[in-house]
Amino acid sequence: MSNISRRQFLKGAGVATLAVAAAGVLAGCSAEEVLTKDVKVVFMCKGATVGEQNYLKVAQDKTTVKVSEIPPKYFPNGYKVVSTGELTIAKLPTGEDGVKVMLDEIEVPVNVVFYQVVDGKEIDIKYVEEYKLYASQKTISKKLADELAGDWCTVVGEGPFTINWSKNEVRIEAKRN
Known part of the structure; x- marks a missing residue:
């Protein structure tokens, strides 16, 4: 076992603290930030909108949304989903990005x-x-x-x-x- 002076111990602890702090700062710089956008979910039945309109947050470059990615609580009661697979994100008349989900009334x-x-x-x-x-x-x-x-x-x-x-x-x- 080697003898370490108090001064050597404090110096080593300071260097270790700086190394940990620098690693955190550098890690923050290297991580890629994911840009997102809001996509309005519009439910349609027989040409009319039904239910409440909600939004999904998706990656900025995403062009489609899978029906399975829409939370079940968004779907209005009394309808069954006709749309399947992936829905294309398009500009709505309001200028917002959105997807239209087709429904049938039950x-x-x-x-x-x-x-x-x-x-x-x-x-x-x-x-x-x-x-x-x-x-x-x-x-x-x-x-x-x-x-x-x-x-x-x-x-x-x-x-x-x-x-x-x-x-x-x-x-x-x-x-x-």
């Missing part, structure tokens, strides 16, 4: 809830579970509400009655017969 189960107001509170009086509607429908008509109510209750109001797609439910005020 029927979605919706719960129709009839409620009666008693002492200012809504009391559910009849359920029609999983009635099938298309996602493009925003409301149901008074006529359909009356049919679904049957002889059990009488619909209050003239409608149309708004479908809450986040809950897959439509609530309709009625009076028990």
